[in-house]
Amino acid sequence: MVRSPCRSTCKLNEDDVCIGCFRHMQDIANWNKMSDRARHIAIIRTQKRRLARPYEEQDLNQVSPVDSLKHRQYKQQND
Numbered sequence: 001m002v003r004s005p006c007r008s009t010c011k012l013n014e015d016d017v018c019i020g021c022f023r024h025m026q027d028i029a030n031w032n033k034m035s036d037r038a039r040h041i042a043i044i045r046t047q048k049r050r051l052a053r054p055y056e057e058q059d060l061n062q063v064s065p066v067d068s069l070k071h072r073q074y075k076q077q078n079d
Contacts, residue, residue, distance in 0.1 A: 004031055007021050010065060016070075022050045025070060026077070
């Protein structure tokens with residue numbers, strides 16, 4: 001089983017990418033339903049985001065916490 005890369009930072013930038021674990025909200029919301037293969041692919045995407053460091057100069061005033069409404073919206077997109 002592939003473990004979640006969550007760092008309990010849970011703040012999204014304007015691209016809906018968490019500034020803690022670099023997962024897109026789509027991956028966060030659906031992590032428990034994803035196969036191990038899909039999780040591995042998601043982890044590779046997070047590593048690419050982290051290495052690219054496009055969010056290094058992210059204005060922390062422009063991030064928002066992950067709220068339950070946004071989480072439900074992303075989950076419902078895949079149901």
